[in-house]
Amino acid sequence: MKLIIREDANSASEYVAQYIIHRINDFEPTPERPFVLGLPTGSSPELIYRHLVEAYKNDDVSFANVVTFNMDEYVDLPEEHPESYHSFMYKHFFSHVDIKPANVHLLNGNAEDLVAECAEYERKIKEAGGIELFLGGTGPDGHIAFNEPGSSLRSRTRVATLAEDTIRANSRFFDNDISQVPKQALSVGVGTVMDAREVILIITGAHKAIALQKVVEGSVSHIWTASCLQMHENAMIACDDAATDEMQVKTVKYFRSIEKIEQEQLARTQLNSEDPRLQQWRGALKKLEIDTSQKAAAPANGEITPDSMTSRLHDSAIAIDDMDKMEDGLKLTNMGSRVNSMAM
Numbered sequence: 001m002k003l004i005i006r007e008d009a010n011s012a013s014e015y016v017a018q019y020i021i022h023r024i025n026d027f028e029p030t031p032e033r034p035f036v037l038g039l040p041t042g043s044s045p046e047l048i049y050r051h052l053v054e055a056y057k058n059d060d061v062s063f064a065n066v067v068t069f070n071m072d073e074y075v076d077l078p079e080e081h082p083e084s085y086h087s088f089m090y091k092h093f094f095s096h097v098d099i100k101p102a103n104v105h106l107l108n109g110n111a112e113d114l115v116a117e118c119a120e121y122e123r124k125i126k127e128a129g130g131i132e133l134f135l136g137g138t139g140p141d142g143h144i145a146f147n148e149p150g151s152s153l154r155s156r157t158r159v160a161t162l163a164e165d166t167i168r169a170n171s172r173f174f175d176n177d178i179s180q181v182p183k184q185a186l187s188v189g190v191g192t193v194m195d196a197r198e199v200i201l202i203i204t205g206a207h208k209a210i211a212l213q214k215v216v217e218g219s220v221s222h223i224w225t226a227s228c229l230q231m232h233e234n235a236m237i238a239c240d241d242a243a244t245d246e247m248q249v250k251t252v253k254y255f256r257s258i259e260k261i262e263q264e265q266l267a268r269t270q271l272n273s274e275d276p277r278l279q280q281w282r283g284a285l286k287k288l289e290i291d292t293s294q295k296a297a298a299p300a301n302g303e304i305t306p307d308s309m310t311s312r313l314h315d316s317a318i319a320i321d322d323m324d325k326m327e328d329g330l331k332l333t334n335m336g337s338r339v340n341s342m343a344m
C-alpha cells in the first residue's frame with residue numbers, strides 16, 4: 001500500500017485528481033476499450049470532482065470513453081432527492097463533463113427487486129471488463145462504500161444496513177435529523193472493491209484520524225473494512241496531515257520517504273530520457289581517459305593540501321575527445337550549476 005500525505009485536503013485531492021487524469025490519458029481509452037472507473041460520494045471526494053471538472057474544461061482530460069460505476073445508493077430515497085447519490089453525482093461531476101449517460105452506472109435503491117438489482121450490477125461490472133481504478137472514501141468508523149463494521153471482507157454488491165455511527169455522521173445532510181436518514185443502502189461489497197485492478201482512498205480531516213490509523217497500522221479486520229486495502233496489490237491512500245494525527249511518527253516518516261525516493265527516481269528518469277544534452281554528456285564521458293603518467297609528484301611531506309589536489313586534477317589530463325563540440329554549459333567545469341537547473 002502507498003500512503004500519500006499532503007498538507008491539506010485540497011492538495012491531497014488535487015494529487016488524486018491528477019493521478020486519475022494521468023491514468024485515463026495513459027490508458028488511451030476508446031469506445032471499444034473504455035476506462036472503467038469506480039466512484040464514491042461524500043464530502044471528501046467533492047474536491048477531487050472539482051479538480052477533474054476543471055481539468056476537463058482545460059482540455060486536459062476527456063471522459064467520453066470512461067465508464068463509471070458508483071459505490072452505493074440509499075434505499076427508498078427518490079433519485080431526485082437532493083441527497084440521493086444520483087443527485088450528488090450529477091451535481092458535482094456528471095453534468096459538467098463529456099461522459100455519455102449510457103456509460104454511467106448507479107445502483108437503483110428504488111428497484112422493485114433489490115437483490116436482483118445488486119446481482120445485475122455485479123454482472124454489468126464484469127461485462128465492462130472489471131473496474132480499472134476504484135476511487136473511494138471512508139467513514140470515521142473505517143467503512144468503505146456502505147460496508148459497515150462487521151461486513152464480510154468477501155462481500156459482494158448487496159443491501160446493507162447502515163450503522164448507528166454512519167446514520168449520525170450522514171444526518172448532517174438531512175437537516176441534522178437522524179430520523180430522515182435512510183437506514184439501508186445498496187452497496188458494492190468489499191470483495192467487489194478488491195477485484196478492481198487499482199484502489200485509491202481519500203481520507204482527510206482529524207475526525208478520520210483513528211480510521212486512518214486502524215486502516216494502515218491495524219490488522220486486516222472486518223471491523224475497519226477499509227483495512228482490506230492492506231491485502232490489495234495496487235492500493236493507495238491519499239490523506240492530509242490532520243488525518244495522520246493518530247499514526248506513529250515512524251510510519252508517517254516511512255511513507256514520506258518512499259514517496260521522496262520515488263520522486264527522485266522519476267526526476268532522474270525524466271532527466272535521462274528528455275534532456276539530449278545529458279546524452280551528449282554521457283557519450284563524452286564514455287571516452288573519458290585518465291592519464292596517470294602525468295600526475296604531479298606527491299609533496300615531499302606526503303601531505304595533500306587543497307592546492308596540491310587542484311594541480312593534480314589539471315595534471316592528470318582528463319580527456320574528453322569531443323569536448324570542443326560540447327555546448328559550454330555541459331563542460332565538466334560547468335556541470336555543477338547545470339545539474340541544479342536540470343533536476344526539476
Ligand SMILES: N[C@@H]1[C@@H](O)[C@H](O)[C@@H](COP(=O)(O)O)O[C@@H]1O
Pocket residue numbers: 040041042043044045071072136137138139140143144145146166170
Ligand atoms: N457511503 C458513503 C461512503 O462511501 C463515504 O466514503 C462516506 C464518507 O463520507 P464523507 O467523505 O462525507 O466523510 O460516506 C458515506 O457513508
